[in-house]
Amino acid sequence: xxRSDLAPKGLYMAALKAAFTKLDPRxxxxxxxxxxxxxxxxxxxxxxxRDAALGADDAAVSLQIAFWLWVCVLFANFAEALAEGRGKxxxxxxxATKAETMxxxxxxxxxxxxxxxxxxxxxxxxxxxxxxxxxxxTDAEVIxxxxxxxxxxxxxxxxxxxxxxxxxxxxxxxxxxxxxDSLIIRIVAEPGKSFLDRMIxxxxxxxxxxxxxxxxxxxxxxxxxxxFLLVVVTLEPFARYSGIVIPVVTLAALFxxxxxxxxxxxxxxxxxxxxxxxxxxxxIAKSGRAxxxxxxxxxxCSTRPEPSPSATGWPMPSCPPGASAKGSLRRxxxxxxxxxxxxxxNPSSNWPKS
Amino acid sequence: MPDLIGYILYAIVLTGGGYxxxxxxxxxxxxxxxxxxxxxxxxxxxFYSLAGIRPGASQGWRGYALAVLGFNLAGFGLLYAILRxxxxxxLNPDGIGAMSPDLAFNTAVxxxxxxxxxxxxxxxxxxxxxxxxxxxxxxxxxxxxxxxxAVAVIRGFTGTKDSGLGxxxxxxxxxxxxxLLPLSVILGLILILQGVPQTLLGAAHVTTLExxxxxxxxGPAASQVAIKQLGTNGGGFFGVNSAHPFENPTIVSNMFQxxxxxxxPVSFCFLFGRMAKDGRQGWAIFAAMxxxxxxxxxxxxxxxxxxxxxxxxxxxxxxxxxxxxxxxxALWAEATTAASNGSVNAMHDSFMPLSGLVTLIxxxxxxxxxxxxxxxFYGMLLYVVLAVFLAGLMVGRSPEYLxxxxxxxxxxxxxxxxxxxxxxxxxxxxxxxxxxxxLQSVQDAGPxxxxxxxxxxxxxxxxxxxxxxxxxxxxxxxxxxxGLAMLLGRYAIIVPMLAIAGSLIxxxxxxxxxxTFPTHGPLFVTLLIVTVVIFGALTFFPVLALGPIAEHTxxxxxxxx
Numbered sequence: 001x002x003r004s005d006l007a008p009k010g011l012y013m014a015a016l017k018a019a020f021t022k023l024d025p026r027x028x029x030x031x032x033x034x035x036x037x038x039x040x041x042x043x044x045x046x047x048x049x050r051d052a053a054l055g056a057d058d059a060a061v062s063l064q065i066a067f068w069l070w071v072c073v074l075f076a077n078f079a080e081a082l083a084e085g086r087g088k089x090x091x092x093x094x095x096a097t098k099a100e101t102m103x104x105x106x107x108x109x110x111x112x113x114x115x116x117x118x119x120x121x122x123x124x125x126x127x128x129x130x131x132x133x134x135x136x137x138t139d140a141e142v143i144x145x146x147x148x149x150x151x152x153x154x155x156x157x158x159x160x161x162x163x164x165x166x167x168x169x170x171x172x173x174x175x176x177x178x179x180x181d182s183l184i185i186r187i188v189a190e191p192g193k194s195f196l197d198r199m200i201x202x203x204x205x206x207x208x209x210x211x212x213x214x215x216x217x218x219x220x221x222x223x224x225x226x227x228f229l230l231v232v233v234t235l236e237p238f239a240r241y242s243g244i245v246i247p248v249v250t251l252a253a254l255f256x257x258x259x260x261x262x263x264x265x266x267x268x269x270x271x272x273x274x275x276x277x278x279x280x281x282x283x284i285a286k287s288g289r290a291x292x293x294x295x296x297x298x299x300x301c302s303t304r305p306e307p308s309p310s311a312t313g314w315p316m317p318s319c320p321p322g323a324s325a326k327g328s329l330r331r332x333x334x335x336x337x338x339x340x341x342x343x344x345x346n347p348s349s350n351w352p353k354s
Numbered sequence: 355m356p357d358l359i360g361y362i363l364y365a366i367v368l369t370g371g372g373y374x375x376x377x378x379x380x381x382x383x384x385x386x387x388x389x390x391x392x393x394x395x396x397x398x399x400x401f402y403s404l405a406g407i408r409p410g411a412s413q414g415w416r417g418y419a420l421a422v423l424g425f426n427l428a429g430f431g432l433l434y435a436i437l438r439x440x441x442x443x444x445l446n447p448d449g450i451g452a453m454s455p456d457l458a459f460n461t462a463v464x465x466x467x468x469x470x471x472x473x474x475x476x477x478x479x480x481x482x483x484x485x486x487x488x489x490x491x492x493x494x495x496x497x498x499x500x501x502x503x504a505v506a507v508i509r510g511f512t513g514t515k516d517s518g519l520g521x522x523x524x525x526x527x528x529x530x531x532x533x534l535l536p537l538s539v540i541l542g543l544i545l546i547l548q549g550v551p552q553t554l555l556g557a558a559h560v561t562t563l564e565x566x567x568x569x570x571x572x573g574p575a576a577s578q579v580a581i582k583q584l585g586t587n588g589g590g591f592f593g594v595n596s597a598h599p600f601e602n603p604t605i606v607s608n609m610f611q612x613x614x615x616x617x618x619p620v621s622f623c624f625l626f627g628r629m630a631k632d633g634r635q636g637w638a639i640f641a642a643m644x645x646x647x648x649x650x651x652x653x654x655x656x657x658x659x660x661x662x663x664x665x666x667x668x669x670x671x672x673x674x675x676x677x678x679x680x681x682x683x684a685l686w687a688e689a690t691t692a693a694s695n696g697s698v699n700a701m702h703d704s705f706m707p708l709s710g711l712v713t714l715i716x717x718x719x720x721x722x723x724x725x726x727x728x729x730x731f732y733g734m735l736l737y738v739v740l741a742v743f744l745a746g747l748m749v750g751r752s753p754e755y756l757x758x759x760x761x762x763x764x765x766x767x768x769x770x771x772x773x774x775x776x777x778x779x780x781x782x783x784x785x786x787x788x789x790x791x792x793l794q795s796v797q798d799a800g801p802x803x804x805x806x807x808x809x810x811x812x813x814x815x816x817x818x819x820x821x822x823x824x825x826x827x828x829x830x831x832x833x834x835x836x837g838l839a840m841l842l843g844r845y846a847i848i849v850p851m852l853a854i855a856g857s858l859i860x861x862x863x864x865x866x867x868x869x870t871f872p873t874h875g876p877l878f879v880t881l882l883i884v885t886v887v888i889f890g891a892l893t894f895f896p897v898l899a900l901g902p903i904a905e906h907t908x909x910x911x912x913x914x915x
Contacts, residue, residue, distance in 0.1 A: 212761050238783070
């Protein structure tokens with residue numbers, strides 16, 4: 001997948017708009033550094049306007065400082081909005097594979113007159129007949145028959161694999177296609193709870209969870225902001241002692257240059273971008289924690305993941321060997337528990353170059 | 355050239371001495387048999403049975419911190435009482451009366467916190483009892499407190515959950531008995547040999563050739579001078595400290611005293627390496643500290659031997675130790691501000707602006723270049739936590755130090771501890787530069803006056819105790835404000851550092867692999883130095899620009915202050 005379809009033009013426009021709607025103080029509050037920058041920007045604007053109204057000499061400088069402070073806040077918002085937008089775009093492309101089809105519902109295993117119904121109305125436990133060329137509507141268990149199934153949409157494996165009733169090759173995943181023969185399958189997933197559905201909801205990332213490192217970094221940044229607040233506030237009396245009066249706007253500018261605005265403004269965007277990078281490598285990270293673990297892990301997903309809802313790996317198209325995300329992935333999809341003493345990846349490990 | 359040879363000799367003897375001392379200290383703190391056990395073992399056990407302490411019982415970080423605070427509070431109460439009542443107490447041949455309440459508060463706090471800020475003049479305002487039972491006692495136990503805390507913090511970084519952080523009462527007792535006391539006896543004897551007085555007789559009264567009566571102060575000086583150097587206390591027996599010919603009579607006593615300032619702080623680096631069972635970790639921290647030390651020494655040396663451009667070459671001897679020359683004054687100044695010692699053999703107030711700047715920075719970064727006994731090392735571990743965390747983020751790995759993860763809790767506590775420095779120095783200094791009552795203390799006009807204020811508060815927060823002479827530290831405003839600053843600078847770092855240790859020791863230790871960020875190589879050393887410089891420089895550079903840096907540029911332009 002190319003970069004362009006992840007970030008179409010519309011995405012930039014939407015992000016630009018969001019940069020302004022994110023000026024809502026309640027949203028800004030989530031990021032201490034940017035929130036402080038916004039407060040300073042607002043204060044500087046008021047002072048600059050006052051200067052301009054009074055016709056003070058340095059009004060132009062004040063206005064310029066106010067302008068740049070707002071640019072700083074807006075850019076941070078823009079970066080975050082853009083990163084979020086990309087995640088959403090990815091979810092949309094996944095949703096496209098989940099086509100609405102008609103399926104042949106069977107009353108029992110020996111029923112010879114299947115009833116045509118919409119795939120979205122399927123319930124858990126119902127029996128369905130799938131024949132060559134049909135899409136498997138959702139996650140299911142093979143009850144009768146042997147067939148070759150093209151699972152390339154999920155695993156990236158181009159050669160069809162054999163699915164048959166009984167044994168450990170009996171499960172099929174929604175979104176795969178029967179190539180030959182026919183199967184009678186029993187649905188095992190409630191509507192909206194299938195593997196594909198969960199994937200989509202994750203990519204949309206209702207709530208991005210913060211990593212312990214991110215929390216620690218936020219504390220560090222907030223602490224530094226407090227320290228530099230002390231630095232700038234006390235500079236005024238020190239300067240006065242030395243017989244200099246520093247304009248408040250100048251102090252505000254100094255404050256913003258001292259506090260870690262760059263990292264503070266881009267922190268959430270970095271987190272989202274990291275997850276986005278993983279998505280491009282066809283691994284979904286529910287949180288930045290998983291993406292960090294990914295970077296550290298040298299464990300592979302099981303050599304060739306079984307494409308089933310209860311599979312040990314997360315089958316995805318073109319899963320690069322050696323890529324896996326621990327953490328929430330494991331909890332949700334029963335990835336094999338990695339040893340507690342987790343081997344650390346060295347920089348030249350299997351991290352996909354993307 | 356002779357200066358350089360002297361410096362190199364100093365470095366070699368100091369490193370070797372520190373290394374050997376660490377070998378002794380590791381046995382002491384592990385409670386194993388050591389060189390002095392046959393002699394002092396029974397004394398140690400006697401103390402424990404008297405106080406009802408079980409030496410093996412490890413405390414949690416809260417218990418340890420409470421023991422530290424309780425012990426120091428009791429020490430403060432005792433010292434305050436002695437200072438206020440010294441007129442009524444024995445061993446007072448010169449009939450010195452009670453100290454004023456604010457000065458007694460300041461003095462008691464300063465000795466309990468290992469600062470030894472001397473707003474008083476020892477020979478004029480203290481009885482021998484107050485000097486010996488009051489101040490010298492605190493010289494020992496405040497140093498031992500710092501060492502005990504450092505050992506507990508190191509156990510937190512290197513130990514296991516089962517061994518725990520240790521027991522404050524044991525660590526403190528062992529620090530005094532096996533480390534401070536023997537070293538002080540040795541150094542005290544050397545100093546007596548060199549001519550430092552050690553007598554309980556009162557001041558000598560002599561009639562000069564003109565027939566005038568001259569009073570020559572003396573007293574039990576050698577014993578106090580020894581511990582004030584070894585324990586990075588710095589509170590001299592005489593008001594002008596080691597610039598007094600009785601306190602520092604010869605070049606030999608000068609070298610031994612300069613050495614004693616850094617001996618125990620240096621040995622803590624090696625002790626850390628031994629306790630971590632990886633000597634390289636200790637060497638790395640030693641290397642970072644040494645690099646910063648050499649850099650600071652170079653600036654002071656060049657400034658002080660170079661001469662004052664307004665006066666001409668060689669004409670920069672105001673406030674210097676004339677007997678020993680500028681090079682040894684520079685070495686002492688760098689050592690005493692790098693460590694939280696604060697004893698002086700030259701007046702820092704008379705130094706060139708950039709030399710003054712170095713002494714200020716040494717203190718403002720928290721005195722972590724070797725630093726106070728114990729205090730410097732746990733102060734440096736605070737920067738290590740921050741450096742490891744930043745490094746972890748930069749290379750995209752989980753930040754780990756010695757196999758333990760550095761997470762939100764540690765970073766929060768480290769920032770909390772760090773906050774005490776700008777809070778005390780900048781806020782305290784700013785108030786002092788504004789309030790008219792506090793402004794009376796300032797002696798000199800212009801940027802040098804600001805440097806005086808900054809130096810006073812940096813010294814108090816860093817528990818250093820030296821001052822720019824001439825700054826009126828005895829004003830009631832300053833005695834009180836500085837007393838509070840000393841408390842902040844001591845305990846607002848001890849408690850969070852113990853909490854970090856408590857948090858780390860509970861974590862599982864993962865073995866290092868090829869992917870672990872190595873914390874013993876040159877890369878880490880550089881990173882640690884950069885962290886110290888960036889945190890210190892960004893915080894204090896703006897105000898330093900108004901003080902010593904402004905003074906320096908004014909000096910180049912031809913104006914002195």
